[in-house]
Amino acid sequence: METALVYDARLAAYDLGSRHPLRPERVTRSVERMSAYGLLGTTIETVAPRAASDEELLRIHTREYVEAVKKVGATPDRFFPAHGIGTPDTPAFSRMHEASALVAGAGIIAMEAVMGGRYRRSFSVAGGLHHAHRDHAAGFCVYNDVAVSIAHALAQDPHLHIAYIDIDAHHGDGVQEAFYAEPRVLTFSVHESGHFLFPGTGFPDERGEGAGLGTAFNLPLPPGATDACYRLAFERAIAPAVRAFHPDLIALQGGADAHHSDPLTSLGLTLTGYRWLVESVVRLADELCDGHIVAFGGGGYSWEDIVPRAWTMLAGALADVELPDALAQDDKEPLPADAEKRLLDEVEATIARLVQTAP
Ligand SMILES: [Zn+2]
Numbered sequence: 001m002e003t004a005l006v007y008d009a010r011l012a013a014y015d016l017g018s019r020h021p022l023r024p025e026r027v028t029r030s031v032e033r034m035s036a037y038g039l040l041g042t043t044i045e046t047v048a049p050r051a052a053s054d055e056e057l058l059r060i061h062t063r064e065y066v067e068a069v070k071k072v073g074a075t076p077d078r079f080f081p082a083h084g085i086g087t088p089d090t091p092a093f094s095r096m097h098e099a100s101a102l103v104a105g106a107g108i109i110a111m112e113a114v115m116g117g118r119y120r121r122s123f124s125v126a127g128g129l130h131h132a133h134r135d136h137a138a139g140f141c142v143y144n145d146v147a148v149s150i151a152h153a154l155a156q157d158p159h160l161h162i163a164y165i166d167i168d169a170h171h172g173d174g175v176q177e178a179f180y181a182e183p184r185v186l187t188f189s190v191h192e193s194g195h196f197l198f199p200g201t202g203f204p205d206e207r208g209e210g211a212g213l214g215t216a217f218n219l220p221l222p223p224g225a226t227d228a229c230y231r232l233a234f235e236r237a238i239a240p241a242v243r244a245f246h247p248d249l250i251a252l253q254g255g256a257d258a259h260h261s262d263p264l265t266s267l268g269l270t271l272t273g274y275r276w277l278v279e280s281v282v283r284l285a286d287e288l289c290d291g292h293i294v295a296f297g298g299g300g301y302s303w304e305d306i307v308p309r310a311w312t313m314l315a316g317a318l319a320d321v322e323l324p325d326a327l328a329q330d331d332k333e334p335l336p337a338d339a340e341k342r343l344l345d346e347v348e349a350t351i352a353r354l355v356q357t358a359p
Contacts, residue, residue: 001045002291003319004113004122006106007031008048011126013099014142016091021264022140026303027126030311037312037327043319047113049106049124052148057104059151060144060178065135069142070097084136100142103127107149110294114249115153115160120291121282121318124149125311128253128298130172131199139170139198146253146296147178150185153249160184163247165238165281166191167230168255168298169265171202171218175253181210186217186245190233192258192267193220204354214359217241222346223266226335227273229347230258234280237351242284248292250285254278255298256310260332264301270330271306275313282317293318 012024034040057066068083073096086092093099103126110122130146131139150162164179166172166189179185194200208216219233242250256262258269269277278295285293295314300307309327316323335343 002120004119029308033308033312051101052104090137104145107145111149123295128296166253169257181212188217190219252295256300271328
């Protein structure tokens with residue numbers, strides 16, 4: 001088997017509460033669906049995660065922050081406003097450190113699976129917590145498993161070049177921040193514009209700094225952006241930027257919250273569009289880096305059905321398995337041609353700005 005799914009039931013302990021939109025069922029139902037489609041144990045091998053060590057977390061996070069997460073998880077009623085914990089977005093919960101370190105460790109295992117040569121592709125389905133910052137939690141994210149895994153890969157092989165593609169509806173701000181000055185990591189986030197959506201960043205003029213200047217890319221999309229907008233973004237901006245970078249490995253944050261039904265966002269991607277997008281990223285990895293790709297879950301709040309379908313399609317794309325079209329079936333009415341044209345023009349103009357701001 002060439003593809004690893006890093007997962008076990010312990011990952012459901014990352015639970016921000018029964019009223020929180022980031023429900024653990026997003027992940028468990030996705031894995032059930034992958035199993036129902038016969039992917040697991042045939043083309044995809046399930047590999048157990050382990051907890052990230054303090055040393056591994058400290059490559060990205062400050063010691064003070066990690067200690068605060070440990071403390072608040074031992075007495076979850078305590079409020080740590082300085083570290084972003086205890087907010088409605090990221091409430092404290094029991095054993096918060098242990099649950100979050102396991103998600104981060106799952107990402108490390110996914111990275112090692114590919115780097116060690118045992119697998120060509122891997123998927124840490126419970127991961128993708130891209131909003132966590134160096135010294136504070138944000139946007140449902142405690143430890144930044146994506147950044148911790150990429151930093152781990154760089155520690156193993158200092159010559160590695162990693163292209164990170166983030167298709168979550170929200171800007172991948174924490175990952176961008178972690179590697180803003182790092183020339184070995186390209187970050188490309190396509191997301192609903194920060195003028196309309198959390199975290200309010202991710203504009204074309206954010207291009208990296210110092211030795212990393214030119215390795216950060218952001219393509220904010222207007223609300224309602226359709227499959228055709230994503231296609232334009234991928235073909236005209238994402239793929240050329242990643243090709244020019246010559247990565248050894250592609251990391252993909254495959255958040256499913258750009259779907260038109262998502263309750264927290266206002267984009268217009270369909271399941272068919274999502275499938276096209278993730279298959280395109282996999283093909284890009286085939287073209288550029290021997291198929292080496294490490295995928296992460298991410299956001300996605302249509303948790304009962306849409307997210308499990310999206311992540312099953314992502315797993316299918318990673319395993320080169322053609323799944324029935326019914327899985328991608330969507331009920332979205334197409335936009336009137338003039339409305340779609342206006343959106344495409346807007347995306348085109350943003351791509352032009354991205355080209356203009358190239359350092
Ligand atoms: Zn998101």
